[in-house]
Amino acid sequence: MPGDVKTAQSAAEEKLVAEFARARASLPGTEPVGALRDAAFATFKSAGLPTRRVEAWHYTDLRIAMRDALPLASAPKPDAALKQKLEKLAPRIADLATARLVLVDGYFIAELSDAMPKGVSVSALSDALAKGDATIVEALSAPGMGQGDAALALNTAFMQGGVVIDVASGKQVAQPIEIVAVSSESSHAIYARSLLRVGAGAHLTLIERDVSAAAQAEQRNNALVVMVADEGQVEHVFVPAVLNSASTHVASLLAVLGAKASFNSFTLAQGGGLLRRQIHMRFDGEHAKGQLAGASVLRQKDHADTTLVVQHVAAHCQSREYFKTVLDGEATGVYQGKVIVAPGAQKTDGAMKSHAILLSDNATMNNKPELEIFADDVVCGHGATVAQLDEDQVFYAMARGLPKPVAESMLLEAFVDEATDRVESEPVRVYLTSLIGQWLSQRGRA
Amino acid sequence: MIEIRNLHAEIDGKKIINGLSLTVNDGEVAAIMGPNGSGKSTLSYVISGREGYDVTGGEVLLNGENILEMNAAERAAKGVFLAFQYPLEIPGVTTMTFLKACLNAQRKSRGEAELSTPDFMKRVKAGAEKLGVPQDMLRRALNVGFSGGEKKRMEVLQMSLLEPTFAILDETDSGLDIDALRIVSEGVNALRDPKRSFLVITHYQRLLDYIVPDTVHVMSKGQIVKTGSKELALELEANGYRDYVGEAA
Ligand SMILES: Nc1ncnc2c1ncn2[C@@H]1O[C@H](COP(=O)(O)OP(=O)(O)O)[C@@H](O)[C@H]1O
Ligand SMILES: [Mg+2]
Numbered sequence: 001m002p003g004d005v006k007t008a009q010s011a012a013e014e015k016l017v018a019e020f021a022r023a024r025a026s027l028p029g030t031e032p033v034g035a036l037r038d039a040a041f042a043t044f045k046s047a048g049l050p051t052r053r054v055e056a057w058h059y060t061d062l063r064i065a066m067r068d069a070l071p072l073a074s075a076p077k078p079d080a081a082l083k084q085k086l087e088k089l090a091p092r093i094a095d096l097a098t099a100r101l102v103l104v105d106g107y108f109i110a111e112l113s114d115a116m117p118k119g120v121s122v123s124a125l126s127d128a129l130a131k132g133d134a135t136i137v138e139a140l141s142a143p144g145m146g147q148g149d150a151a152l153a154l155n156t157a158f159m160q161g162g163v164v165i166d167v168a169s170g171k172q173v174a175q176p177i178e179i180v181a182v183s184s185e186s187s188h189a190i191y192a193r194s195l196l197r198v199g200a201g202a203h204l205t206l207i208e209r210d211v212s213a214a215a216q217a218e219q220r221n222n223a224l225v226v227m228v229a230d231e232g233q234v235e236h237v238f239v240p241a242v243l244n245s246a247s248t249h250v251a252s253l254l255a256v257l258g259a260k261a262s263f264n265s266f267t268l269a270q271g272g273g274l275l276r277r278q279i280h281m282r283f284d285g286e287h288a289k290g291q292l293a294g295a296s297v298l299r300q301k302d303h304a305d306t307t308l309v310v311q312h313v314a315a316h317c318q319s320r321e322y323f324k325t326v327l328d329g330e331a332t333g334v335y336q337g338k339v340i341v342a343p344g345a346q347k348t349d350g351a352m353k354s355h356a357i358l359l360s361d362n363a364t365m366n367n368k369p370e371l372e373i374f375a376d377d378v379v380c381g382h383g384a385t386v387a388q389l390d391e392d393q394v395f396y397a398m399a400r401g402l403p404k405p406v407a408e409s410m411l412l413e414a415f416v417d418e419a420t421d422r423v424e425s426e427p428v429r430v431y432l433t434s435l436i437g438q439w440l441s442q443r444g445r446a
Numbered sequence: 447m448i449e450i451r452n453l454h455a456e457i458d459g460k461k462i463i464n465g466l467s468l469t470v471n472d473g474e475v476a477a478i479m480g481p482n483g484s485g486k487s488t489l490s491y492v493i494s495g496r497e498g499y500d501v502t503g504g505e506v507l508l509n510g511e512n513i514l515e516m517n518a519a520e521r522a523a524k525g526v527f528l529a530f531q532y533p534l535e536i537p538g539v540t541t542m543t544f545l546k547a548c549l550n551a552q553r554k555s556r557g558e559a560e561l562s563t564p565d566f567m568k569r570v571k572a573g574a575e576k577l578g579v580p581q582d583m584l585r586r587a588l589n590v591g592f593s594g595g596e597k598k599r600m601e602v603l604q605m606s607l608l609e610p611t612f613a614i615l616d617e618t619d620s621g622l623d624i625d626a627l628r629i630v631s632e633g634v635n636a637l638r639d640p641k642r643s644f645l646v647i648t649h650y651q652r653l654l655d656y657i658v659p660d661t662v663h664v665m666s667k668g669q670i671v672k673t674g675s676k677e678l679a680l681e682l683e684a685n686g687y688r689d690y691v692g693e694a695a
Contacts, residue, residue: 392534393534393536395518396530398495398518399521399530400544400604400608401522401548401555401608402519402548402551403551403555407519414537414538414539418538
């Protein structure tokens with residue numbers, strides 16, 4: 001074969017190359033950061049945008065979805081109107097007084113953000129990178145996770161916004177931190193990377209809420225690195241924005257857990273273009289617990305991909321993955337979950353489930369749970385189902401007087417609730433349930 | 447009053463109801479007996495509006511109004527109730543939530559005001575007590591993990607709350623021990639009313655000792671082949687269905 005294993009660069013890839021060359025000098029950070037960017041961009045350049053030929057992207061073709069590469073968002077000028085707009089786009093969650101950190105087009109805007117509770121310190125990613133603190137740079141790069149992933153590499157190469165949050169050891173922070181990431185009106189690409197470091201024995205709840213003021217397509221490629229030290233506890237909820245249908249959103253989460261740490265993360269996908277939720281979770285210390293859960297409610301041509309890689313390195317850890325997907329219209333759902341148990345990770349307890357309901361003949365769900373077990377004394381299981389709404393249950397409820405849409409919504413809500421129930425905070429659960437309720441009430445009306 | 451006239455129904459091209467006619471007057475309790483597979487459950491589904499059946503002829507009139515064009519929820523709001531032979535489990539929806547939603551949906555459809563939560567609670571609690579349904583069952587997901595007998599009691603509780611004008615009980619006796627049978631039957635008997643009619647489907651005469659019918663119909667191959675008084679049930683118990691169904695049953 002002639003040496004054309006790799007296809008010619010797409011228009012978007014060519015633009016990304018030009019954009020990197022143009023922006024490289026002005027991207028934040030000292031030289032070690034520059035070297036990190038160059039290495040990551042080289043990874044991207046040799047691989048290209050992910051296509052279905054890449055195993056981890058088998059059901060999501062980012063190269064086709066990104067026909068064009070939008071220009072990098074420039075630093076916004078915060079104005080008073082923006083603050084008001086923000087309160088409208090992301091109204092406060094009822095009964096939950098969070099401390100907000102506001103990102104506009106990925107850039108941290110201190111003027112729009114709340115004061116942080118005691119024990120929590122925050123800096124803008126650009127400031128942290130400019131200082132060049134070696135431990136922060138290393139932590140941000142999350143060594144050993146997602147290496148070789150071209151989409152994550154793009155985020156590393158272009159990261160310009162985001163925040164670094166540190167929770168001091170032993171601090172059990174009662175007030176949840178909420179990162180509200182809003183995009184401004186123009187059409188552009190956003191690359192933010194944030195880092196959360198939770199000290200030994202510290203507790204924190206982090207809510208990430210993305211909203212958009214844009215009517216046009218946008219391209220978001222964000223990453224969050226979470227490091228939970230020994231006996232630390234983190235509750236995490238992520239609600240990506242419903243973007244314009246031509247948009248793409250890659251949202252990576254890289255989590256490393258120390259001994260006896262606990263991490264509970266939930267994602268609610270409500271559609272809007274293409275969403276790729278990719279999570280790497282690694283157990284570095286013994287007796288840690290990690291749960292990744294989520295719900296996706298999709299319609300029209302929505303495409304939502306949840307791809308997980310869970311690495312049990314240390315022994316005696318527990319992992320739970322639990323995802324529910326409801327698909328209507330011509331939507332596509334993807335669940336790929338890979339749990340890897342390393343040779344030394346004895347007594348691993350793992351359980352993975354992905355359940356989907358198809359409401360339309362034209363919707364598709366791709367379910368691919370996988371276990372790679374190299375230790376002999378473990379308990380690991382997985383289950384995946386794709387079904388339709390149970391007609392007998394619908395009839396039963398109708399025979400009691402519930403009109404069909406009400407009966408169906410009730411059953412779907414109950415189906416999704418089994419995932420949202422895994423969120424610890426009651427006000428957050430209520431908030432998530434109300435979003436799902438809104439989605440359900442729009443069914444059949446569009 | 448329900449009038450079924452020359453009803454024909456099929457599923458996937460298979461004829462199951464073959465020209466069935468039957469009237470149940472206000473205040474009447476009619477029993478339908480018949481061998482397995484004669485179409486009793488199918489009849490109950492066709493009357494209550496389950497999708498998937500082709501009604502190829504005939505009509506079903508509830509108080510003079512043809513209900514065949516209505517969907518199941520509309521029929522329920524008009525007063526049709528089916529106590530299922532196999533009640534469905536509804537995971538994730540508590541019994542209380544389900545009952546309240548159903549009751550208020552029916553009221554709304556009839557143009558009545560919704561019941562307030564305290565009013566509703568009062569009614570459910572009273573109904574549950576009569577049927578020996580423990581309060582904690584009302585907070586559990588509907589029918590999930592309930593025993594066969596508990597499910598049947600729950601069907602009768604739902605019936606008592608929804609106050610239908612025409613109720614079908616499809617083998618409500620199956621899976622019940624004698625005590626449960628007595629409680630369930632008392633629940634049904636308490637609802638007997640000059641303005642309410644019942645169609646009690648059963649396989650065994652035993653139930654009819656507790657819920658004493660005014661009329662007994664024998665069903666075979668999708669038709670009513672014999673109608674009589676409550677003594678007919680005793681005769682069927684003694685002699686089987688063979689005199690009425692043609693070949694040995
Ligand atoms: N969904 C269905 N598809 C095809 N045949 C069915 C279906 N439901 C019932 N039948 C058939 O219709 C006949 C009557 O069934 P059913 O109404 O359940 O009888 P019964 O309640 O009197 O025992 C049986 O032969 C049964 O196999
Ligand atoms: Mg039957």
